[in-house]
Amino acid sequence: MKKGYFITFEGAEGSGKSTQIRNAVAFLKKKGRSVVMLREPGGTRISEGVRAILLDKRLKEMTPVTELLLYLAARAQIVREKILPALRQGKVVICDRFEDSTRAYQGYGRGLSLEAIEQASKLVRGALRPDLTFILDIDIAQGLKRGGRHDRIEREALSFHRRVRNGFLAIAKKDPRRTMVLDSSQPVGQVSRKIRERLERVFGK
Numbered sequence: 175m176k177k178g179y180f181i182t183f184e185g186a187e188g189s190g191k192s193t194q195i196r197n198a199v200a201f202l203k204k205k206g207r208s209v210v211m212l213r214e215p216g217g218t219r220i221s222e223g224v225r226a227i228l229l230d231k232r233l234k235e236m237t238p239v240t241e242l243l244l245y246l247a248a249r250a251q252i253v254r255e256k257i258l259p260a261l262r263q264g265k266v267v268i269c270d271r272f273e274d275s276t277r278a279y280q281g282y283g284r285g286l287s288l289e290a291i292e293q294a295s296k297l298v299r300g301a302l303r304p305d306l307t308f309i310l311d312i313d314i315a316q317g318l319k320r321g322g323r324h325d326r327i328e329r330e331a332l333s334f335h336r337r338v339r340n341g342f343l344a345i346a347k348k349d350p351r352r353t354m355v356l357d358s359s360q361p362v363g364q365v366s367r368k369i370r371e372r373l374e375r376v377f378g379k
């Protein structure tokens with residue numbers, strides 16, 4: 175039985191996720207919540223190993239299906255090893271990326287079937303769904319300038335990153351109750367305030 179609360183942060187490269195996550199964690203901790211902060215792909219020994227393969231810029235031959243299955247493998251591990259146990263203990267879990275990234279990058283970006291991704295995802299996360307997802311939206315060029323283009327995914331063409339960005343926006347449109355899109359070109363403090371206001375609606379003032 176899940177008792178905690180599961181929050182995910184999503185967005186393109188350089189959208190300022192890390193800063194906003196740090197601020198959200200600090201805010202919830204000040205409210206006396208027990209918070210677990212995780213990242214995807216990663217967060218467990220096995221998932222960090224898979225992450226190293228996924229982001230290795232030398233592995234140019236990786237096929238889209240291989241890539242999809244590796245992201246899902248990393249997720250299968252962190253869901254069971256970290257996320258579900260923390261939620262059972264009533265903790266707030268904040269994850270830097272989750273399955274919306276798979277929909278956006280492997281689905282909209284690589285062009286793999288969204289339906290196939292949904293099917294495989296069910297096996298990976300069972301009934302687990304984020305309760306709330308913040309999507310940080312940023313202009314592609316601005317984001318890549320901020321984030322740099324170091325790993326295998328960041329080095330993809332601009333057209334790929336454009337499809338990913340539009341993918342996130344399409345996901346938000348389909349699921350407006352769970353998601354909140356934030357314009358990340360705004361000052362950091364302003365974005366943080368909007369996130370805080372939303373969190374106050376869930377956790378109280």
Ligand code: TMP
Nearest residue numbers: 214215245271272275276279280327328
């Ligand atoms: P990060 O740099 O934000 O930690 O994320 C690692 C990269 O992996 C980032 O470029 C997005 C990508 N990614 C996917 O392509 N699919 C996924 O399912 C996840 C979680 C991340």
